[in-house]
Amino acid sequence: MESLNITHRSVSMNETLVQHSQATTFDTAIALPIFMFAGGAIGNIIAIIVLSVSRQERKSSAFYTLVCGLAVTDLLGTCLASPLTIANYMDKTVLMVQHVCEFHSFLLLFFGLTGLSIICTMAAERYMAICCPYTYQRWGVDRRFAQKFLFFIYICNIFFCCLPMMGMSKSELQPSRTWCFIDWGTEEPVAAAYTVLYGSVSLLLILGTILLNLAVCGALLLMRQRTVQRPVTRASVRDRWRALSSAAETQMMAVLVMTSAVVLACSAPLVVRVFANCFILNNDPNADLAAIRIAAVNPILDPWIYILLRRSLFRKVLKLSRQGSSTRSTSSPTLQTSLFYPVIVRDSHVITQLMCNANIMTQLPATVKFTSYDTESPRQT
Incomplete structure (x- = not known):
């Protein structure tokens, strides 16, 4: 009898330990989506407030209208997709409902593609403003133009990402049971064509953003070199001062380059997994889960770029850098x-x-x- 009691106690202790371990694992697993939801929502709200209280001439520009549109897009994506993920952690049957799974897949498709589209549009706006100023003025690229183009991006991406619900492809619960996405390993021609099309559009937006940013940076460096090498006269002194004091232009480029780097770095792994699952048929659920989690980090990082690179802080950084350079050159004030x-x-x-x-x-x-x-x-x- 004593041995039976000891055995029963040991079994009870093992069950208690297993239950405690499962509870600890569940708490750790659900903490990640909650943290990401809070970080994305709070950061984007602060970024929208920072952009809203900026000066009127900045708010009326097309570039900062697109930046604000990206912040609103990230906020909407976080507030719509994260609660479904958290609810699924609490009840594993949430995403098993087909309509809920399709909606979750649509959210991931739409906000991923929309973020890339807005980033590419921001790069195109800077390219036109710097490299094609006459076309930029003739088209009247301003705040209203940017708002219309944002609306166009939303309408096109909504239609494109709704195609799986219309039967062109199908959404399925992924092996980790925590997210839904299109069936990217299917052998059906129509569904496979949509997967390739989605990956191709994302890849084209990534390449377009990179090329436009390189073109803009190259044009700015060339303009700065020509301005510095130009002899100073009464007629050219105004152009020289404008070239030497382009803090606003430099800040726009810093925001664009940093935001592009974050968005592309977060979106590229998911695009790679789309092509890998479609062509290589490399079924790796852990890699797919890692790719979607990296993509989910994007709305958390984006707003802090707008917050940290706001104009007042940017001017302070430039002022400190100028003070450091002027201190090093105090030995020859007459020459300067x-x-x-x-x-x-x-x-x-x-x-x-x-x-x-x-x-x-x-x-x-x-x-x-x-x-x-x-x-x-x-x-x-």
Whole structure:
């Protein structure tokens, strides 16, 4: 009898340990989607507020309208897809309902493709503004134009991502039982064609974004090199000051490059898995789950780029960098002054007027002083 009691106690203890282990695993598993949901929602709300309180001239530009559209898209994707994932962790039968599974698959398809589309549009807007300014002005690319184009992107992507619900493909619960996606390993010609089409469109958007960013960065470097090498005259001093004080343009490019890098890095693994499951038939559920989790990190990282690279902070960083460079060059102040002001240094009124027109009062090097006129006036008299 004693041995039976001991055996019964050991079995009970083992069952308790197993239940405790399962409860710990469940808590750890559900903590990840909850954390991602909270991080994405809070970050995007803060980013939208930061963009909303910016200056009117920035809010009226097409670029920042697209940035705000991307933040709203990330917020909607987080608030619609994450609750379904959390509910499925609490009740494993949620995504087993076919209509719920199809809706979850549509959300992942739509918001993934829409994010890539907006990023590519942002790169195209910067390319037109810098490399094709006449076309940019003729088309009237402004806030209203960007809003219309965002609406166009939404309509096209909604129609394209609804095709699986219309019978062109089918959505299925993935082996991990935590998310739904299109049946990318099917041998049906129509369904396989849709999978290839989705992957191809995503790949084209990625390549287009990369090429446009490279073209814009190359054009800016070429313009800066030509401006610096140009001899300084009264006619070219305004262009030189604008080139030397393009903080707003530099900030736009920093936001674009950083956001593009994050979106492409988060979206590329899922695109790779689409082609791998379609052509290579490499059935790897762990790799698929890792790819969709990396894609889900994108809405969490994007808003902090807008928050950290806002214009006030960006100006402080530029100011600190200029102070550091000016400190290193204090040994030759005369050379630097003659480099920037070889002709118009004798007329402080002209200098002030030019700088006000170019909006670079805060961009002056630390070694350039307005007292140059005062120091030279005694010698003239």
